[in-house]
Amino acid sequence: MTTTFRRSTPSALGIDATGLDRLVSALEGADGVEPHSVMVLRHGAVAAEGWWAPFAADRVHLLYSLSKSFTAAAVGIAVRAGLIDLDDTVVSHFPELDAEVTDERTRRMRVRHLLAMASGHRTETIDRAEAIDPRDTVRGFLLLPPDEEPGSVFAYNQPCTYTLGEIVRRVSGTSLLEYLRPRLFAPLGIDDFAWRRDDSGAELGYSGGYTTTEAVAALGQLYLQRGMWDGQRLLDEDWVETATSVRVANPDEENPDWSAGYGFQFWMARHGFRGDGAYGQFCVVLPEHDVVVAMTGQSLDMQAVLDAVWEHLLPAIDRQGAETADPALRERLARLALPPLAGDALGVLTPLPEGGFSAASGSTGIGAGLEALHLTQGTERGWVLTLRDASGEVAAPVGDGTWAVSGSTATSGARAGDVVSIDVRFVETPHLLHVRCDLAAGTAAATWETEPLHDGIATLHRPVD
Template sequence: MAIQTGSSLPRLSIEQLGISPQKVFDFLEYLKAQSIELHSFMLLRHGHVAAEGWWKPYEPALPHMLFSLSKSFTSTAIGMAVQEGLLSTEDRVVSFFPDDLPDEISPNLAAMTIRHLLIMGTGHTKDTMNALHQAEDGNWAKAFLRLPVEHEPGSYFLYNTGATYMLSAILQKVTGQTLLQFLQPRLFEPLGIHHPAWQSDPRGINTGGYGLKVTTEDIAKFGQFYLQKGVWNGQRLLEEGWIETATSKQISNGNGGDSDWTQGYGYQFWRCRHGIYRGDGAFGQFCIVLEKYDAVIAMTSGTNDLQGVLNGVWDHLLAAFELGEALEQGEALEQDQAFEQDRASACQGSAAKQLQRELEALCLEPPVFQRGSEREGMANGQKYKLAQNDFGIDHLRFQFNEQEAEVYIQDAAGEQSLKLGRQTWKPGRLTLFGEEEPCAGSFTWKTPHDLLLTIRTIETPFSHTLEVQFLEDGAIEIHRRVNVSFGATESAPLRGEPVS
């Protein structure tokens, strides 16, 4: 086992760590073949990084939105609070919120404990999160406690993000600290996780079930911490018993089979096939712990095909450990030899070197159609008044030069601009899709009349495509779509009229 020092995990070659480079390469090829969009990938074994890569414009230093992978961090905080005697898993939920209870407390609500929140066994029949978001007074805990609890707690599994929020709210009630503040000295600082950020509700309580942002290496450290049963740098941070319980099956969520969402659920961790467990989040944010192989896999993504990602891991990366072990024992690996021979004509070197070149070249290429159009001259500097829209944009205008386009956007807060590279990525910052965040933008001409803008918000899974059609009457029509979404991925066309 590696001894962690400093902020970064130690590195060793993939061959030294007994992993087949060909099978890792095959995993990358599988992602391409299945059109699965990963943003980052990190593979650890024996406490060392064996392989890592980021698909440009995503970068190692950038945090990434974790969505429900945040839940596993919330569970960890509860474990630490239990360890310190601040609360118990058998504490009743209603006991923490005497001022927010409904006039009549149902038997099922009265019976609900912290453990029921942890195992997604609250007894609700639908996720409570929508009701929490709709609370007019911003009191999410009060809204949660007023919802009907149809089943006896512990008897019925339902994935319920509101339950994880309640864990956060309880922790803050008990400690006077947010989740983020509580975990800072207990987990984040010891693991060298710098500048974590967590969204909050209107009352300043971290959302718990989503909203955490950390880097891919931070996710990998978290997985390694669990693989090491709560020990880091020789110091025990969390009891081994808690980790064993949290990552084992505590409630049934289906009948097994080929789905990795029906293998059982622990304390905010999913059980997987092959005796593996994971934390995961919407659109493909993964922390996978493979105890049998002393390994961790961390990934961030922008895909709806989460099962497809896991299928690729099971089909290719598990074999990478098995073939690698044969290599360590001096056995011939015909597949790896063939891998080297097939690519020898393109570039000399071992399979590991070939894999490294592939990892370093990873890129989500921007769309490329036509480099330019005569429309650029006509549209240069022209202002377009937009119809009413969800973004609150009043008007926009374009400015083109040889290497880039600049889009000027006017809303109630003033004017902002974003530069986009001509058929290449250009870094920038934008508030168009919410809070100001870093992004990468590019543009190309799909036809002489259709301008295609691609904007990736590179700390999230989201990539936004705006197709701007220049119409014969001088107006524009904007068609917007997003790669992944909890709702519709396409918006109604938006018309813009030219103004002087």
């Protein structure tokens, strides 16, 4: 089963295509923003969609904290089934910890507080919880007394979401993925969702989800439709209302779209509400306009992404536009691409030692956590770059003036004299690695454009179920 939204045109859905064209230009031109995909839905149909090659519609993308909104949906489904009550105390789901958890604030912490990132802790607790118990994050979290009364303060806090995932696993007797497949993914037509797991085998819940842009749009559409999908109720309407309205104030957040309050694993915003994840993963829902926007990317300035949506998409809604603008936008979206490296062609590189160029961490440089790299020229595959770090090894053919896509990587190389530059994109994630080899000097340097939060080079791809 595959998610299939009806495809339409901007003008047929009451959107001026020139506004969408300006949105694309703004995303491509903003400092600190690199778009990988965008989908705009209105009235349940696709007005516009595009992927910047080498990213593609059928390829999953790491969601980072946008994963939290899927975990929250699992809680909502379990609440509807009577397996969880929002006013359950958290410790009641972990009876084996009852004697250990003596702090009165912790004992008053409820499921609704975890959903709202309002456990009573003033700051993130993941490192402290894992220091208390490296093998059991929930135990470490519940043994860390809150600073304030639960429900009174907001703090973005990964163990809140991890604990919610563990509660769902316990009440359902199965994993998060297995619980969601027949109850959320199958109805929405999501046939590819994977989750990074910890050493215990549990899905992270707060991060590590991989799925397609269209699946993200489907989740947003479900919430826009207040829990209904094809005549079937998946989430209670009062759950959706509660989850997508302010449960705890967060006025101290720096950016305007992060200081409008927090719901149940959804951020409120200047317009509508959203789920989001590090480096520009977005599910934006605008109920007043019947619009959903799903985006992926590698963006350090996530506020700039939302600013572009507000500046260019919002004025285009219900604005009369020329129908001739629709095909022009469609053609532009079909041609979207991230440019390969510019420079001279790789050709036959010299000086190159017999057996290829190798560098190891230390006197020859490197960086980005790499232990070693190796560059060779084969007769059939052309140039091949091999990278190794603590997570394992990755080998990829190097594109010469283009992106060479192989498995979960896409690489592009160029040269300037004896210096070879190679960009390595891990195309199921936001991440880009820059590699620079000086063949004459025998040195190499590697730097991340955006550093992975919980992966090495060998795990920067969709996890195997």
